[in-house]
Amino acid sequence: MDDLLDQAQGRDKPVATNDYAIEARGLVKRFGNTLAVNGVDITVPRGAIYGILGPNGAGKTTTLRMILGIIDPDEGVRRIFGEDRPQRIARRIGYLPEERGLYPAMKAPDAIAFMGSLRGLPRLEGRRRGIAMMEEYGLGHAVEKKIKELSKGMAQTVQLLGTLVHKPDLVILDEPFSGLDAINQGKLEGLIRQLAEDGTTVIFSTHVIHHAERLCSDVAIIAGGKVPYAGSVEVARDRLPPQVRLETENEDGPWRAALPDSATRNGAAWVFEVPDTGIEPLLRSLIEGNAGIRSLSIERAGLHDAFVTIAGEAAAKAMQTQATGQEEPA
Structure with missing residues (x-):
């Protein structure tokens, strides 16, 4: 039945190549005298949730557009499911651009159906699926509304559903x-996980690291048009040693001599790397020195700390500024 449906819709059948959904090697893109992307290498396994992290202007969107074939690289190659001309398999791809845009006079299910028709899905089937998807994602009350009558967050959800309808x-x-409130961000995270569970490969760009840390097994970090790191989130975090976080009842005493010279104050806590001698001698010195241990934990580095180490303070500060300064969600 699925084969007949594929034939009826003109859908391209999967081509057996390798385990990668996306391969990009040595991508370079210039706009005039500006080198926007400088030798990007990315490989995305099939079925993965893959994040591209970096501040605005780092080259994320340009990289995605080259991968999709919207623009051609000046140098390098890219393949999607082994195909080096992505337009040939456009019906197997769903793309949500950073610039959102729907026809304001269209009713929401018609907008979803229209987006599906651009990928080869018959309009009536697209509308039927669109209504069902809106019901599933809590927009059933809006099936008769035009796009211009929806809130910004609802319109963004409709465009996302149009990206997935085929x-x-x-x-x-x-x-x-970007632009979603916390509730809708959580719903989107759940949807991304569900897509991956169903075997869909998902790649997304973001300048908010905690989304990638919660969702992704692998990431690429882009800074200044280059990729200083691409690989496992776990490996990126392991670049930094575990940190000890210590809070004590007493501010001073002979126990202070047991702390490493690198120990720094972070609020009420001392923060430092696990000593080479291990944690047990430190604990003994703290107890014998009457530190009055209030709490002691060994914390693994987060993806944010790894990003700072890999991409640098300037890129991390730019991302933080953009994440906190983005427009209010609707």
């Missing part, structure tokens, strides 16, 4: 969390 094998989302 059931793509690969979904590429450019800054999908």
Whole structure:
């Protein structure tokens, strides 16, 4: 039945190549005298949730557009499911651009159906699926509303559903969390997880690290048009040693001599790397020195700390500024 449906809709059948949904090697893109992307290498396994992290202007959107074939690289190659001309398998791809845009006079299910028709899905089937998807994602009350009558957050959700309505094998989302409130961000995270569970490959760009840390097994960090790191989130975090966080009842005493010279205050806590001698001698010195241990924990480095180490303070500060200064969600 699925084969007949694929034939009826003109859908391209998967081509067996390798385990990668996306391969990008040595991508370079210039705009006039500006080198926007400088030798990007990315490989995305099939079925993965893959994040591209970096501040605005780092080259994330340009990289995604080259991968999709919207623009051609000046140098390098990219393949989607082994195809080096992505337009040939456009029906297997769902793309949500950073610039949102729907026809304001269209009713929401018609907008979803229209987006699906651009990927080969018959309009009536797209509308039927659109209504069902709106019901599933809590927008059933809006099926008769026009886009211009929806809140910004609802309109963004409709555009996302239009990206998915043709059931793509690969979904590429450019800054999908931007402008969404916390509730809708949580719903989107759940949807991304569900897509991956169903076998869909999802790649998204973001300048908010905690989304990638919660969702992704692998990431690429982009800074200044280059990729200083691409690989496992776990490996990125392991670049930094575990940190001890210590709070004591007493401010001073002979126990202070047991702290490493690198120990720094962070609020009420001392923070430092686990000593080479291990934690047990430190604990003994703290107890014998009457530190009055209030709490002691060994914390693994987070993805944010790894990002700072890999991409530098300037890129991290730019991301933080953009994350906190983005417009109010609707």
